[in-house]
Structure formats: C-alpha cells, structure tokens
Amino acid sequence: MKQLLKSKAAALAIAAAGVFGIAAETAAQSSNEIFMPVLVYRTGAYAPNGIPWADGYVDYIKLVNERDGGVNGIKLAFEECEFGYATDRGVECYERFKSKKPVLINPLSTGVTFALTDKVPTDKVVLFSTGYGRADSADGSVFAWNFPLLGTYWSAADMLVQHVKSKGPLKGKKIALVYHDSPYGKEPIKLLEERAKVEGFQLILLPVTHPGVEQKATWLQVRQQRPDYVFLWGWGVMNSTSIKDAIAVSYPRLQMYGVWWSSAEPDVTPAETASKGYNGIALGHSSEKGLPVHADMVKFLYDKGKGTAKGKDEVGSVLYNRGMISAMLSIEAIKAAQGKYGKRVVTGEEVRWGAEHINLDAAKIKALGFGEIVQPIKTSCRDHEGVRRGRIHTWDGKAWSYTSDWLEADNKFVRPLVEASAKAYAAEKKITPRDCSKEG
Template sequence: MFAYRKPLLMTAVSLALLSQAASAEDQFFPITSYRVGPYGANGQSFYGGFVDYLNYVNLKDGGINGVKLVWEECETEYNNAKGVECYERMKAKAKVSTGPIHTMSTGVAYALIDKATEDKIPLAMMGYGRTDAVDGSVFPYAFPLVTTYQMQASAILKFIKDKEKGSLDGKKIVFLYHDSAYGKEPIVALQEEAKLNKFTLIQIPVAHPGNEQSAQWLKIRQENPDYVIFWGWGVMNQTALKAAQKVGFAREKMIGSWWAGSEEDTVPAGDAAKGYMAATWNVAGKDVPLIADIEKVVYGAGKGDLQDKTKLGTILYNRGVSAAVLSVEALRGAQAKYGKGKPVNGEQVRWALENLNITDARLKEIGAVNLLPPIKTSCTNHEGSGMVKIQQWDGAKWVPVSGWIEGNKELIHPLFKTSAQQYAKEKNITPRDCAKES
C-alpha cells in the first residue's frame, strides 16, 4: 500500500509527480523535493532520509495510532516557480489531511508563505526559509524550526569568539555567500554582531550555482581575513574548498553553514576539505539508534528509498530523518488533541507545531538523540531551539568539536520581531494576540 517508487521527470514542465493511493483514513504528506539539477545530490540524501522514516513508521508501528502515512513527491529542481507549481498540484489533497511541507529551499518557502497561510497548510522550514517567521503572531503557518540562519550565524560567531579568547575586536571576517534569498538571510544578523563585537565584516556574494569563484577568492587572498563564514550550497561548496586550498587559506579558519557541511561537500573536495568546519544540528553516522533501526527495518524489507546506500547515515540523510521525526511528532501531538487514530488537517497540525515539546527524554525514547536538539515552540517562538553544534571534517568523517551553542538571542530575536511587524504592516496583517493563545 505504501511502497514508494522513484518519481519520473516530466520534461514538458520539468516536474515529477508521484501519487500514492490514499484513503480518508490515511495521513497525506505533500513532498516538494529535488533529486535532479545542480543541487540534486543534496536532495537525494535529505529526501531519502525523510521518506525512509515515513516508511519506517508504517512498517514498525503501522502508522501513527493506526493511521498510515502516504505521500506525493513532486520534483522542483530547486526552482522557485516549479516549487509553487508543485504546491498547487498537491494542495487539494493537503487541504484534507497533511503533514508539514518541507521545501528545502528558502526561495520556494518565501514564495509559498502567503499561499500556505491562505490554504491553512503549514510550512516547516527546518534551518532555512524566512527567519522572521519565528514570530508566530504574524506568520501562523510558517515554522523556521530548530534554528534559523540568523541564530546560526550568531552561534558561529560565538564559537569563533571563544577560540579568540573572548574577543573579536579588530578581527576581519569575510562572509562568502550564495547570492540568493538563502545566502542573504543572515546578513542583518552579521551586521549587528559586527557592531556589537567590533569586527570588520566583508561581504562577498557568489552567483548561482557557484562553480566559478576565482574572483571571490582573489579578493579573500587580498583581504587576508581572520576567518571566512561560508554560506554555500551544492557544487559551490566543494568549489570553495578547492579554491581556498589553491590560494592558501587555512580551512581551519573557514566555517560553513549547515547546508555547506555534508559529505556531498567534503568528499568531492578531497584533501582540500580537511580541517574545514561547519555548523549542524544533527550528527552523521549509523551508530544513532534510529538510523541503525531504519536500516534494519526499512532496507531489510526492501523498502529503502536510497539507490546509493552509501548515503545512509550521512549528514543530509540523517537531517532528512530529523525533519521527518519532527513532522511525525507534530502529527502525534495533533492526534493527541484532536482525536487519536484519525488523520489531522493543516489547522490541527499548525496547532501542534506551535505547541511542540520534544524533550531529551522523548528523543532518547525514539533513538533520535543528536538528530535534533530539544525543541519547545510557542506562538511567539516558532523556532523552538536556536542551538547548533560545530563539526569538523577530519579527512574521512565529520567529528563534533563543540556542544550545543545558542546564538545571541537577546540581539537576534528583536531583529525577527521588527522585520515581522514591518511585514504585517506592508501586508495589512493584524497580528494575533499570543497572550490569549498561550
């Protein structure tokens, strides 16, 4: 019933749409994925992990309180217009019952926020998307969960500051970023941090897809910064690591975002990646109990999604599992409030996402320790955590080199609030009274 088949690319509209038979008793997941194009390798790992966990819940537990999980997958190629088209193709089913949508694209998430709010379909933007959606009074259906780009940037700076004996005064830091909505999101936070910590911030954009960076690294060599904070994605990442080696910039002084810290980035870069660091909220490896059990249960039954099984246990695969874990936990919460053993709709899932309380004890219970930090959300805080770890590539694997680090919430969260209130004014939105919803 819930066997998964690979989506086929429909060349006429560059869309792939796979439909599963669903009944009124099933819980539907719309999946706007990308497994082809310049970022396809990343999407294969992430969505492979996501789908594997849905299959795992069906195989291991018979669904959620007996409600089977079914899904449609639509290929976006990390293209904003195609992402919107995929959403429009699937939203009729999602209005009946839905899990949160994970676009894995800041641009697509931006494009869907107003549509999803109107349709009452929740967007779960785990580690990406519109960061001011932390303010749930303005963005009731958008959830930048776990942590945001701005809090991540602040946490990276806290890590660097600790390495520099508590001061960044007089330091020079380059922000090398993908010239897109994704790359630009943390800039306001970095600017505020630069004012507070008295370091010089140099911004250097890289055009999509990022396989040409000669001019950027020439400028970095000329500037000779103390550190490079790197916001890359896809082929841009391995290109940057090789370019850093070429100009003699120490990778130990280069710290990437969580979308620039996977095996897809480091393995192709070879020796150029050794010593490089990146933020993350999940560890790699199959020694995580849940990942080991997925391999046993799902792949043992011949239901695994990955064609390349070497991706199982990688950073992005495990991150896809973490996204599915969070989604399923939200569905459990929605069922607990609105009726166990029944599919839940977008309004009910929205409530559950706004009232998440995923504790250390719960993570241990499902074998997902180190796949997520503890998460507790509210109307005023759709982020729920704000914490990351820093990991380092030792030439063969990712090794955590810090515990959980929380960004400067007192500095960053007011930026969210100001931006959200401006958005509300522009869109003529009356913010919800969160005090009445607590």
C-alpha cells in the same frame, strides 16, 4: 505534410489529456490517510545535497508506516515532486499537491519558503523550514503557519560569531561571508551586520551567483583582503567549488566555517583530503550512525529492499539525518494534533496547533530512537523555532567530529531583530499579529 498534421494532432491530444488528467486526479483521494507532499531535487546542481535529505525524509515516513502502522493507526501517504531547486517549479509542485489535501510541507528551499509564506495561510497548510527559511518567521504571532524549527540562519550566524569570538576578541578583525546570491545566502547578512557593529569586526560580503560553479573572482578577493575568518553560506555544487577554490588560493581551511547546509559529506569529499580542517556548524547533529532509529531503518526498510537511498551506507550521513529529523518533527506535530483533536486524519489547522505545541524533552527524543542528535525542543505561539543550539564539527579528511562545546544563539540579541522584521512584514501585509497570551 499529412504526417505533420498528424503529429500536431497527437501533440494536441497529449496536451488535452494532460489538462483533463489533472481534473481526474483530484477525485482519487483516500480519506483515511494523511498526505505528506515531498518536494525534492534529485537532479541539477543541487542534487548532491538534495538527494540524501530527500532519502532521509522519505525513509522516515516509510519507517513510520512499516514499523508503527502509521501515526496512531493513520497511514501516511506521500508523493515526491522534482523541482530542481527552481522556485517557480517548486510553487507549481505545491499547487499540484494541493488537491490532495496536504497538511504540512517542507520544501527544503528558502526561495520556495518565501514564495509559499503568503499562500499557506489561505490554503491552511503548515510550512516547516527545518534549519532554513526566513529568520523572522520564528515570531509565530505574525507568521502563524511558518515553523523554522531547529534554528534559523540568524541563530546560525550568531552561534558562528560566538564561536570565533571565543578564540579571541573580534575588534578590528575581518570576517568574509561567501554566500549564495539568493534569499538563502542573504538571510544571515542582517544579523552579521548588527553583530559587526557590536563586536567591531569588519564584514566583507562576497556574493556567488547561482549555481556557484564559477567562484575564481570571489576567492581572489579573499586572497587580496585576507579575512581572519570566512563564513560559507553555500548549497549544492557551490560548496565543494568553494572549498576547492579556497585550496587554490591557499586560504586555510581551519579559518573557514560553513553553515549547516555547507558542512555535509558531499561538500568536502570532492576535494578529498585537502578539505581537512574545514569546519561547519552542526544543526544539533553531525554524521551519526548506529542509533536505534538507524538500526530500524536497516531492519524495516533496507533489509527488505524498501529503502529510498542507493545503499544503507548513506543512512546516518549528515543530510540524511537532517531529512529524517525533519520528517520526525512533522510527524510529532501530527501526533500532537491527534492528541488534542482525536486519533484520526487531522486537518492543516489542527496540525498547525500541533506544531505550535511540540514538546520533546531528552527522554522522549531518546525513546524515539534519536539519541542526542536532536536537542530538547519546545515550540509555542511566540517561538516557532523551538531550539537554537549547535556545535562546531570539523572534517578530518575521513569523517566529521565535534570540535566545540554546545553553543546557543543569544536570544536577547537575535529576538529583537526577529520581532522588528516580523513587525515590518505584518505592516506591509496588513496582518494583525495574534495575541500569544490568549493562545491555548
């Protein structure tokens, strides 16, 4: 019994140390660094996709520190926090980082983005959701702190519909949406429903429960209903399982289109050559290696043993590139803020201004070493999305290759939906939208 008490005392001591440790941690903050929190998931069902994105994101921060000596001479500090794609743990990570005065966060989870949307305006932290997040946050007049840069799910869904429409009229056809049953997977439904009304196709909704390793029933429904196209809105192991189950019910891969989170290497390689012909919409970029920025990654990080990824082969994979681009846009927002407020440690409010004034044309993107994998992007108070262009890429069994011309989401169609949804949010939250004509 004595031992018991001892172990209990030890457990209590550890817990107490924890509580006070947190208090002590807040004191040690460097005042001449900009802190970049990095929410990652390197474990769990979503790790195959979470790892390359996090590697690309962290590598680019490291590269800016190593190659350029920081952003205009200000070093970037960063720290990872593992949350396993669980919303509550993600929010805990955010709270943990808050004492370090983060200016910008990019959680790579639509669920966490939803949860943080209400918190960031009071905490003055910019919330980037590059290629994910809530579609209505493209309306910056209501969502001042959210930036769904590069394209929202409504843009993605719109481009996919445009693409399949280019193969023949959609009237009377059936499109099935196989989606992750979470805010992420449900985001495109609204747009697809509106498109279905206009184009006259039938939309079949097939939800897949988290984490998505059990989808036999879903694909039996696909076999029964024989949709003309299947749009896949999955993440992590759900993607590779979907492709394998599609093969099992012999649904043609050529008629399958993944969103940009469902069309990367980890999704197709488990099914090996059988995934051949599977398509996805690329968020401006696919797997691209050999650009100047990749060469720099190898030169400044991997050759010196400082790279985050396991090996330099990963540099340039689809999700690695996306992580890298996400970090680049964050840093460009910081640069824009420094351009206005001075080359110092900028605050969250200043970075918010910077993020609203990102203006990268093709020449600037090239100068950064990103070639053409980022489309010219320009944000404003009204438009927090910046660009809404993509291409279809197809897996040939070994690599991704582009199989369509550039597509652009029809803003005349999408924007009214964005504004209506943002307006409803503003009413519910009692937010007065900003007047964008007065914003400098």
